[in-house]
Amino acid sequence: MTADRTPLVYFVRHGQTDWNAEGRLQGQADTDINARGRDQADRNGRRLSGLIEHPEQWDFVASPLRRTCETMERVRAAMKLPAAGYRTDARLKEVHFGDWQGHTYLELEAAHPGTTAKRAADKWNFVPPGASAESYAMLAARVEPFLREIARDTVCVTHGGVIRAVFRLVAGMGQDETAALDIRQDRVLRFRTGALDWL
Numbered sequence: 550m551t552a553d554r555t556p557l558v559y560f561v562r563h564g565q566t567d568w569n570a571e572g573r574l575q576g577q578a579d580t581d582i583n584a585r586g587r588d589q590a591d592r593n594g595r596r597l598s599g600l601i602e603h604p605e606q607w608d609f610v611a612s613p614l615r616r617t618c619e620t621m622e623r624v625r626a627a628m629k630l631p632a633a634g635y636r637t638d639a640r641l642k643e644v645h646f647g648d649w650q651g652h653t654y655l656e657l658e659a660a661h662p663g664t665t666a667k668r669a670a671d672k673w674n675f676v677p678p679g680a681s682a683e684s685y686a687m688l689a690a691r692v693e694p695f696l697r698e699i700a701r702d703t704v705c706v707t708h709g710g711v712i713r714a715v716f717r718l719v720a721g722m723g724q725d726e727t728a729a730l731d732i733r734q735d736r737v738l739r740f741r742t743g744a745l746d747w748l
Contacts, residue, residue: 557702559597560712560738561624563616564589569734572653575616576646577681582616589735590620594627596737596748597704604628604704609635611706612642621706640695643708644688647679673717673724685728689714712738720745 564586568575582590601607609630611621622632649657654665668675676684683691692714709732717727719740737748 555742556699558699558740559600559704560715560740561593561597561620561704561706562709562712562732562734563612563614563620563706564623565734566616568651573651574646574649574653576644576650577614577642578650579615582619586616586620586734587623590623591627592735593737594624597624598628600737600748601628601702601704604630606702608701608703610641610703611635611637612708612711613637613639614642614708617641617706617708624704624706638695640691641705641707641711644685644710645679645681645683647677647682649677649679649682672728685710685713685717686724689717693718715740716745719743
């Protein structure tokens with residue numbers, strides 16, 4: 550890689566979990582991917598294998614949660630690389646939903662009527678109840694230094710909230726539009742020369 554070349558980054562969201570399928574807020578709860586999620590991870594690995602000519606020269610980094618680590622290991626195996634040859638970075642963890650983690654919106658609304666409407670009114674800046682809870686704005690502030698530090702071509706396995714933050718930070722997308730983005734688990738997001746596109 551020459552000094553004047555901007556690193557190429559592929560972002561992958563972790564494969565589906567049972568909580569994804571049930572509509573439960575995961576945040577930083579440490580859940581596992583399910584059979585569909587394993588298939589998604591394998592397919593994304595095969596897709597990356599066709600895109601990257603010398604993967605052994607790339608950096609591989611994941612959120613340290615189980616669902617992202619298993620996804621990364623399956624991605625690397627599909628690329629014919631040793632499963633464990635990657636690093637983790639805590640800044641890539643999902644947004645923390647505080648006391649809401651593990652619940653569906655229906656359950657939250659039944660217990661505290663009107664509470665989910667407050668989040669819907671300003672989804673980017675809303676902080677759920679709970680000592681560790683974050684807004685998407687707080688998440689973006691956590692992710693921004695990670696993006697600035699990328700110095701090599703990189704495969705990054707992370708979460709939907711982090712990828713939303715990438716769209717806000719890189720593409721300058723508006724808060725409401727960014728917060729509403731559908732981040733699929735069967736696609737790869739390419740980031741190069743300041744542009745983002747789904748593959």
